[in-house]
Amino acid sequence: MADPVSVVGRSEAPPNPLAPSWLHVPDDANALVPGLWSRTTARTEGELVVGGVRAGELAQRFGTPLYVVDEQDARSRAVEVRQAFDRAFAEIGTAAKVYYAGKAFLSIEVARWMDAAGLYIDVCSGGELAVALAAGVDPERLGFHGNNKSLAEIDRAVEVGIGAIIIDSIQEIGRVAEAAARHGVRQSVRLRVNSGVHAHTHAFLATAHEDQKFGIALEHAVEAVAEIRSHASLAFRGLHCHIGSQIFGADGFAESAARLLTLHKQLLAGGEVPELNLGGGFGIAYTAADDPAPIEELARRIAETVAAGCEELDIPTPVIAFEPGRSIIGTAGLTLYTVGTTKDVPVVFEDDGETAIRRYVSVDGGMSDNARPALYEAEYSARIASRVSSAAPALVRVAGKHCESGDIVVNAEYLPGDVEPGDLLAVPATGAYCWPLSSNYNHIGRPPVVAVRDGEARVIVRGETIEDLLARDTGYRGAASAESASKERSHA
Known part of the structure; x- marks a missing residue:
């Protein structure tokens, strides 16, 4: 039976001056911070257990590094997200479509989970399309994104009967129209536009700036839709916009929706516009400092904004679509590592000559299995998974094994000060974007992905060998x- 970690002493350690301001010395450096871990993750006799399977067993059977996905958690979150949007938009007299953003993490098994939960699936390459089709997902329940879809990808999407292709440029209109005509079908399309609203996150994540590669500026949208409507082989379904990633509140979505509805009304003068896709980007907690709004609250607030906007503009409320990915799969995943070495590095402060110690804890993975810290300066958390300790917390930096000084897995965390070689380390909230961004840097094979549920573990993506x-x-x-x-x- 799982038990909370309460047997160790409370911390009396002072904060390390090298720690970021948001990171506080924990009372218990073994405790699992609520909201960071999948719902079945707990400690049993001191050892981390997820999906009813002990961390030590997982490491012994599958090795480390190891991606672990809590299947029950992922499936339940998918259903909860869909139900939250269904309820919120039913209350304002319309329907919602929820697409799982496959770029967060897509495998055949995960695609089947999302399909079983009643979600549509968003793909953005021929490879992701192939995975969704291999999973048996109805092509009509797929959307195809991308700013530079190849002619072969467009042709394949049209050939299999994909539900919607999201047009990202003027040139793409003719390409999709030609493919649809060649296959003798009328292809449904959406037009991606930039609303000018963006998430206040890392610059690489804020994908709704006008000066960026995705979509079409609002002022060119009417012309683009007219071009779409001029092709008999295309059916215009509506606008699409994505304002960024790792968004904690509804304000950005509300403002973007208001701007898009004004354009939506203009487009109604030329024909039907049955849908409006507001994108995804709902955030999750990676550290104790993160506080994302519950998905039910986000859905309700966005629905209220859409209802008010449609009433003010005196237009019918369209079907509203969303594309969450991270908020479904992110917290369902964790990565297990084995500690290889530790070293204490003295850091001298130039202003007063005082010295503080940063402990480097090196693990057997790194930027090849989690590129986000290097790409985005993303913050993560960590806990010893194989045991608990009464040692006082020490500030650590979890480093990878790659030949890069920027190969950092967790920039700053407090772990028990006796963390040592051979310990298993767990990093939560790695279900999204870690496996998809993984690489073979330094000729290291990508780790396997293991799904755990009800005490059983199975490989859903095989790891790579030498x-x-x-x-x-x-x-x-x-x-x-x-x-x-x-x-x-x-x-x-």
């Missing part, structure tokens, strides 16, 4: 062929 990496190198194949031919000659 043999896998070598198999793609034609020099290795040539060497193997040459060796084989040599052996054949020697036996002739």
Whole structure:
């Protein structure tokens, strides 16, 4: 039976001056901060357990680094998100469509979970489309994004009967129209526009600036929609906008919706506009300092804004679509690592000559399995997964094993001061964007992904071995062929 960690002493350690201002010394450096971990994650006899499976068992069976996805958590969040938007928009007399943003993390199993939860799925490449189709998802329940879809990707999407293609540029209109005409279908499309509203996050995440690669400026939208409507092979479904990522409140969505509804009314003069897609970007907690609004609150507030806007403009309320990804799969995942080395690094403050200690805890993964800290300066948390400790908290920086000084997994965290080689370390909230952004930097294979549920664990994405990496190198194949031919000659 899971139990809270309450057997260790409370912290009397003073804050380390190297710690960021938002990071506080915990009373208990073993305790799991609420909101950061999947719903089935707890400690049993001191050991971290997720989905009813002990961390030590997972590490022993599958090795580390290891992506772990709490299947029950992911499935339940998908249903809860859909129900929250269904309820909120039913109350204002319309319907909601919820697309799971596959870019957060997509595998055949995950696509099946989302489909079973009643979600549509958003893909943005031929590969993601292939995964969704392999999962048996009805193509009509798919949307295809991307600022530079290839002709082959467009043709394949139209061929399989995809539900909607999101037009991202003027040039793309003709390409989709031609593919649809060639296949003898009328393809539904949306037009991605930039509302001028953006999330106040890292610049690379704020994807609704006018000066960026996605979408069309609002002032060009009427012209673009007229071009879409001029093609008999295209059916215009409505506008699409995405204001950014890791958004904690509803204000940005409300402002963006208000601007889009004004344009929506203009477009109604030329024909039907049955839908409006407000995108995704709902945030999750990565640290104790993060406080995202509950999805029910976001859905209600956005619905109220849409209802008020439609009433003011005297237009029918369209079907409203959303594209959450991180908020469904992010907290459902964690990554397990094994500690390899620790070292204390003295840091001297130039202003007063005082010295503070930062402890580097190096693990067997890093930026190849979680690129977000290096890309976005993203913050994460960590806990020892294999045991609890009564040692006083110490400020640590969890580093990876790659040949980069910026290879940081967790920039700042307080862990028990006796963290040592061989400890298992768990980093929560890695279900979104970690596996999709993973790489083979330094010729390290991508870790497997394991789903856990009701005490059972199974691999849903196989990890890569050194043999896998070598198999793609034609020099290795040539060497193997040459060796084989040599052996054949020697036996002739």
